[in-house]
Amino acid sequence: QEQLQESGPGLVKPSETLSLTCTVSGVSISGYYWTWIRQPPGKGLEWIGHIYDSGNINYNPSLKSRLAISVDTSKNQFSLKLRSVTAADTAVYFCARALRGTIFGAVIHRIDSWGQGNLVTVSS
Amino acid sequence: QSVLTQPPSASGTPGQRVTISCSGSSSNIGSNFVYWYQQLPGTAPKFVIYRNDQRPSEVPDRFSGSKSGTSASLAISGLRSEDEADYYCAAWDDSPSASLYVFGTGTKVTVL
Numbered sequence A: 001q002e003q004l005q006e007s008g009p010g011l012v013k014p015s016e017t018l019s020l021t022c023t024v025s026g027v028s029i030s031g032y033y034w035t036w037i038r039q040p041p042g043k044g045l046e047w048i049g050h051i052y053d054s055g056n057i058n059y060n061p062s063l064k065s066r067l068a069i070s071v072d073t074s075k076n077q078f079s080l081k082l083r084s085v086t087a088a089d090t091a092v093y094f095c096a097r098a099l100r101g102t103i104f105g106a107v108i109h110r111i112d113s114w115g116q117g118n119l120v121t122v123s124s
Numbered sequence B: 001q002s003v004l005t006q007p008p009s010a011s012g013t014p015g016q017r018v019t020i021s022c023s024g025s026s027s028n029i030g031s032n033f034v035y036w037y038q039q040l041p042g043t044a045p046k047f048v049i050y051r052n053d054q055r056p057s058e059v060p061d062r063f064s065g066s067k068s069g070t071s072a073s074l075a076i077s078g079l080r081s082e083d084e085a086d087y088y089c090a091a092w093d094d095s096p097s098a099s100l101y102v103f104g105t106g107t108k109v110t111v112l
Helices: none
Strands: A003-007 A018-025 A033-039 A046-052 A056-059 A067-072 A077-082 A091-103 A106-114 A118-122 B009-012 B018-023 B034-039 B046-049 B063-068 B071-076 B085-094 B099-103 B107-111
Touching: A003 A091, A018 A033, A018 A091, A018 A118, A033 A067, A033 A106, A046 A067, A046 A091, A046 B099, A056 A067, A056 B099, A077 A091, A106 B034, A106 B046, A106 B085, B009 B018, B018 B085, B018 B107, B034 B063, B034 B071, B046 B063, B071 B085
Parallel strands: B009 B107
Antiparallel strands: A003 A018, A018 A077, A033 A046, A033 A091, A046 A056, A067 A077, A091 A106, A091 A118, B018 B071, B034 B046, B034 B085, B063 B071, B085 B099, B085 B107
16 A cells, blocks of 8 residues: 655745655555645645656646656655745645546546645745 | 636535536546545545546445536535535646646535
8 A cells, every 4th residue: 555745844934945755655656647736724726746757747837937846766755846935835735646547538637645745834 | 726616615414415516628627537536624635536437446336426518526415424525626637828637626515
């Protein structure tokens, strides 16, 4: 049974960089889409982006200019860096695993495993 | 900036049927599969419906999904107290300007 665990600081100052790491256990990190999703307090889910085998990365256009997602297969980890944060970036950040494919051109994209979430507050 | 629209709330008494709608467009629901996620208070979401209308074996058959054109819906029949949660639809969105996974605005289901 795979497990995902986020780690990183719970408090980040405005204008600084938010950095989170997700450690994956119980399954190889190769062959899946490793995903970051966030949820501001009391609000809905927002997909941040995903990475597949280092070379295939998709970012949410609304965050793309500040965002970097990377993977370290030797450590079975993937990471998120979000630059120049503001209070609007305060959220619970989830790491997750997605299964992706197509059937007759229709995209299958199922998020089937999640970390427990890491609350990151942006405040001075 | 969700592009999938859901009603903010839905409610019913135990045993009733509740239906949640999800409205999208041709670039997401209209051309790709829809997923439904349940988020219990204080926990990470989990999917309850995949590929429009498929239910994982561990999800009760009280949950059902459907899709028609650019809209989808989730129905919960025989409502139970443990179904009280937030529900989100989701789909991959392939618009000319970007490709991303989009979630619905979310619906809070209350069991009266």
